[in-house]
Amino acid sequence: MLNQHHLSKIIVQAKIVTEDKLKELETEAQKRQQSLEDYIISQKMISEEALYETAAKYYQVPFINLKNQVIRKDILFLVPDIVAQNQQIVAFEADNKNISLATLDPVNLEIFEFIKKKANLEPKIYLTTPESIKEVIKQYHKGLQAEFKDLAKEEEVATLSEKGAKDLKQLAEDLPVVRIVDTLLEYAILEGASDIHIEPAEKEINVRYRVDGILRNVMTLPKTVQSGVIARIKILSNLKIDEHRLPQDGRFKVQTNEYKISFRVSIIPTFEGEKVVLRLLNEQARILTLEQLGLQTKSLEVVKRNITKPHGIILVTGPTGSGKTTTLYTVLNLLNTPQVNISTVEDPIEYRMNGVNQSQVNPRIGYTFALGLRALMRQDPNIIMVGEIRDTETADIAINAAMTGHLVLSTFHTNDAATALPRLLDMGIPSFLIASTINIIVAQRLVRKVCQNCLESYNLDKKSATEITQEFDIPSLIKMLEKEKLASSKQTLETMLFYRGKGCKQCNNEGFKGRLGIYEVLEITPEISDLILKRGSSDEIRNKAIEQGMLTLLHDGFIKAKTGLTTIEEVLRVSKE
Secondary structure (H helix, E strand, O other), X not given: OOOHHHHHHHHHHOOXXXXXXXXXXXXXXXXXXXXXXXXXXXXXXXXXXXXXXXXHHHXXXXXXXXXOOOOOHHHHOOOOHHHHHHHOEEEEEEOOOEEEEEEOXXXXXXXXXXXXXXXXXXXXXEEOOHHHHHHHXXXXXXXXXHHHHHHOOHHHHHHHHHHHHHHHHHHHOOHHHHHHHHHHHHHHHHHOOOEEEEEEOOOEEEEEEEEOOEEEEEEEEEXXXXXXXXXXXXXXXXXXXXXXXXXXXXXXXXXXXXXXXXXXXXXXXXXXXXXXXEEEEEOOOOOOOHHHHOOOHHHHHHHHHHHOOOOEEEEEEOOOOOOHHHHHHHHHHHHOOOOOXXXXXXOOOOOOXXXXXXXXXXXXXXXXXXXXXXXXXXXXXOEEEEOOOOOHHHHHHHHXXXXXXXXXXXXXXXXXXXXXXXXXXXXXXXXXXXXXXXXXXXXXXXXXXXXXXXXXXXXXXXXXXXXXXXXXXXXXXXXHHHHOOOOXXXXXXXXXXXXXXXXXXXXXXXXXXXXXXXXEEEEOOHHHHHHHHOOOOHHHHHHHHHHOOOOOHHHHHHHHHXXXXXXXXXXXXXXXX
């Protein structure tokens, strides 16, 4: 990506925009949480290629497009894979004296000097596009199918399976099996997968990755490698390799200069053999700000106002995998100062945070959330985070902690914010304690982001519009969009513009790239408090909150669909969860 300061000069000098218009664009890009570069490309003001050609003239270096260009391996590897990915620079030509380098930052003299010394060649610098760099970086890694054709040859692994259960440990350490598992893990990390599913069938093993919340088939392995692959994962996770009848849980880490990933492993016996699911947790993941989470302005104000309160409870609710932990860590990061003692009880610890005392539950030895929370109360904490409120005992201690002057953060499993309040009542918590201790409840889901590289606008067809109208209160949605200045009362669903991704190389022809949250922030106001004391239903609480200005999950989703951040189909998919 181009240097932001340089980009402003480039587009003004090239008369793509005026200086006055530039300020407007920067403001709008900030609102959409996009970089200026992504925003002007998504608005079709200039194509990526044309922008970088213009930038090349500004930097006075030649421009090159490397799309669809196959680079010789000996030249490609003159720049190591790690350097290529981290510095966005690749080698594409070389002779006895010179090496041609394509980069996104032609003023990065330090990296050019490093490559000059390493390759012992004089660099020639070219500017290229981010798309070109991505395409070339893929050439460092053979396709997954091709990789496994080499690794999982029937005749090669058949000899291994003949050893059978005689020596599972030796089988797990055989080179082909080690390479199969290493390659599966490496490609999952490169693809940005959150989970790997290894599922035995009658005649093969199916491998699936969950990327951006959606499972997709990746590879089919021969049945002959099943014992070796599972034994290898068990050894990595420090599990019993000869136990095939009981479920097992473990974990291990993979660390390189590029990444540090923790894998949570779950193995269960099935009819065709043991199924393995690995959850990937990036320990170097950057903690976001509240603004980057994607909260709307009013919701953001409510959250900011309530997290600064010295005591009370902040609940984040939603199904598994909806980003609740990320939201809690974002809040903790804001509160993390030397003046306060922050302690957590988690299962598992997903991010390491400096200055925070993090403790992991262990049900095997009786160390539960309730026991951990009880122990934390004797540690003089100001702020406590409990991974999840699962039972009445944990809820009771959390409520008591909030009453005695602590700020408590936790997660809960309900479909929306309002339902959390009656659920606590059902758990036996007195209504007056709920009304007096809970500050806010944030419900959330994750939706896939539309790929900004292949964004296009469209109108809903009559059939889709009818289906949506039957399921949702469209007049109230249009009224809300009108209030947000995104639609007029005269519009119908069919006349509104929505957005989707056509599919391109950058998003693997999916039309989506990455995920963002949609939120519902319920503040416990005096009116909501009264309803809780009267044991009001979740519908009554929700209606009162909407009356006071709360945006529901569906409202927030429609705003994000209308502004081109996600699709209407994605919002409908997750709002039914």
